[in-house]
Amino acid sequence: MILAANLKVNHTRTEIKEYTKSLETSLTSKKTKNEVLVFPNISGLDNYKVNNFTVGAQNAYPTKSGAYTGEICLEQLEHFDINTILIGHSERRVLLKESNDFIKQKFEFYKSKGFKIVFCIGESLDIREEGISKIKDFLYSQLDGIDLGYDNLIVAYEPIWSIGSGKTASVEQINETLDIIRTKFSSSLLYGGSVKATNIKEITDIKNCDGVLIGGASNEVKNFIEMIELI
Ligand code: 13P
Numbered sequence: 001m002i003l004a005a006n007l008k009v010n011h012t013r014t015e016i017k018e019y020t021k022s023l024e025t026s027l028t029s030k031k032t033k034n035e036v037l038v039f040p041n042i043s044g045l046d047n048y049k050v051n052n053f054t055v056g057a058q059n060a061y062p063t064k065s066g067a068y069t070g071e072i073c074l075e076q077l078e079h080f081d082i083n084t085i086l087i088g089h090s091e092r093r094v095l096l097k098e099s100n101d102f103i104k105q106k107f108e109f110y111k112s113k114g115f116k117i118v119f120c121i122g123e124s125l126d127i128r129e130e131g132i133s134k135i136k137d138f139l140y141s142q143l144d145g146i147d148l149g150y151d152n153l154i155v156a157y158e159p160i161w162s163i164g165s166g167k168t169a170s171v172e173q174i175n176e177t178l179d180i181i182r183t184k185f186s187s188s189l190l191y192g193g194s195v196k197a198t199n200i201k202e203i204t205d206i207k208n209c210d211g212v213l214i215g216g217a218s219n220e221v222k223n224f225i226e227m228i229e230l231i
Contacts, residue, residue: 001204001231002154002188002211004037004118005218006058006086007044016044020055022221027052032228035211037118039086042072047080056084056118059092062109074113084116088142090160104145116152118190118213121181125161136180143184154188156213157181162193164216169193171202178208200227 011019020038027036028051036053048055061071077083087110088103110117121142123135139157147153157177162169169177174191181189191203192213203209218224 001033002035002037002190003224003228003231004039004156004190004211004213005224006039006089006192006213006215007041007219008058008091008215009041010219011041011044013043013046016040017046019221020048020050023225024048024050024052026221026225027228030229034228034231036228037084045072045076045080045082047082054084054116055080055082056086056116057082058086058089060085060106060110062106074109083114084118085110086118086120086156088120090120090122090158090163094160100142100144107146111147111150111152114152116154117150118154118156119146120156120158120192120213122158122160122163122193128159128161132176132180135177139177139181140184143181148185151187153185154190154210155181155185156190156192158192158213164194166194168195168199168203171206174203174209175206178206182208195227197223197226197230200230204231 037056038053039056039058057077060077061068061073063073065073065075087106092098121139123138127134127138159169178189188210189208190211190213191209195212195214196217
């Protein structure tokens with residue numbers, strides 16, 4: 001199983017250092033068979049030289065360096081030996097208006113650099129209410145043009161209506177939707193959206209679920225460690 005913590009813009013740099021240190025200590029003493037990924041905010045990125053999990057970036061501009069105010073690029077990630085990236089999170093799609101085309105550019109660029117890419121897709125509540133055929137069309141449109149045979153690709157299905165809302169999709173909804181995505185793609189498939197210690201087991205037991213992408217419930221390192229140990 002893959003357990004990924006998306007820390008969003010929570011924590012200071014000092015707190016992220018403490019977070020990574022606690023996580024490394026815990027995973028050193030209690031080995032896990034799970035693959036663990038942590039995505040800190042930009043200011044928390046560093047070369048952590050950890051052995052038991054991977055640190056990735058929540059976003060980066062698709063270029064080596066240049067005039068892109070406020071962004072980070074390949075050069076800064078390489079400096080920290082970071083080669084894992086989250087692309088297409090709905091918070092960037094919705095709040096920052098990132099288009100499918102721009103997200104594809106990021107995918108192409110970081111794929112060409114061999115990055116592990118966690119590629120996020122997910123429908124809004126309006127689309128969910130239109131039924132499964134509309135959901136399918138929408139999710140496929142988000143995957144359109146993405147090389148689904150890329151070895152280092154992980155797809156994360158995160159229905160927007162369940163992110164940070166405490167409203168987890170039901171096991172039936174997750175199962176049905178992951179089945180639909182799975183027909184397109186054979187590498188790892190994650191679910192994200194209000195995953196927590198009390199529901200992680202039933203979610204990771206779903207047939208096509210290879211792991212979870214956790215937001216709020218991973219903010220406290222002890223909670224994230226508890227979830228890693230539950231799986
Ligand atoms: P929550 O777990 O807080 O719902 O966030 C999910 C998410 O957006 C992970 O990328």
